[in-house]
Amino acid sequence: MMNDTKTYNFETGVYRPPSEGGSYSLLVRFTRNCPWNRCGFCGMYKNEKFELRTPEEIKQDIDAIAAICSDLKDISEQIGQGGKVCHEAAVALINKIPELNYHQGFPMVYHWLLSGAKTAFLQDANSLIMKTDQLVNVLQYLRKTFPSIARVTSYGRSKTIAQKKADELLAICKAGLDRLHLGLESGDDEVLQLIKKGVTAEGHIKAGQKALAAGFQVSEYWMPGLGGKNLWENHARNTAHVLNSINPHYIRSRPFHPWPGTPMHDAIQNNEFQMLSPDEQLHELKLTIQELDVTANVCFDHAGNYWKDRHGSLLFTHSYEGYKFPQDKQTVLDLIDEGLKAGNQRSTFVRL
């Protein structure tokens, strides 16, 4: 029997890493907003209050998503599409339940099913803040409800990971969380203090190593340009040092762009922080890459990696798998030299 719209209700948050959008991940909201919310460059959750969600609430959301999936398949049978999730089935379901036209999560679930229903991302900014037994419980429920899912990922704060016991991290990984996206931003203590990251370089290393030891795939985001004109060199060298000490699976560049309304933006307006030009950022990037000694995929998949070559094309591939180090290290260094020859004077990145 077809479900009514009430059972379709579930929450989604706004943000997810670029790689989870491209793979059409199912977005399941485990917590609301960010429990730290103090990073000086970040405006994502500035006016939002952090809230934990109960396992019951999250399971109700998972049930609602499962109801949409099963009703799409049922209606597909009824209209002669053999149970296949397809455009015709989606239209038929919307015709039957017009409220789905305004459902914030229906297109996401539909595209997730179309793409094979293989990956899921736990929203919002730090799911690991949940009590371990509750996180394990809900993860197991998610995996049981959707056996097609091959990869589950989440954002996690280094501080939170470092505070979890090794056997807790092991249990979370075993329950089905495969990959952690960590906001490293910098490996330099002065920069980390400036941006109020709430963790030291040592804390980042400890967290990254603990996550790897527990069996997670670790994806570390860093921010070229975050040291500005004063700290760029230490930022580059110490970030490479921290990344070398962790040796994560993925290293992802998310260049610094000031977000209006944030403390870093104010500092620039007040002349307390001097931004690097795009060319200077490339010089910093060159030093970071030269210093990297890792076996990792180095990726430029964020839209902020705007540098161009002499033909006006993007300098780096925005592929989610990026460049395999160490073998592609020279390729990346050659590309940076190409970008420097092209003369990247102006950022063309626009935050939407």
Ligand code: SF4
């Ligand atoms: S931890 Fe992440 S989401 Fe929270 S304020 Fe910092 S950058 Fe933003």
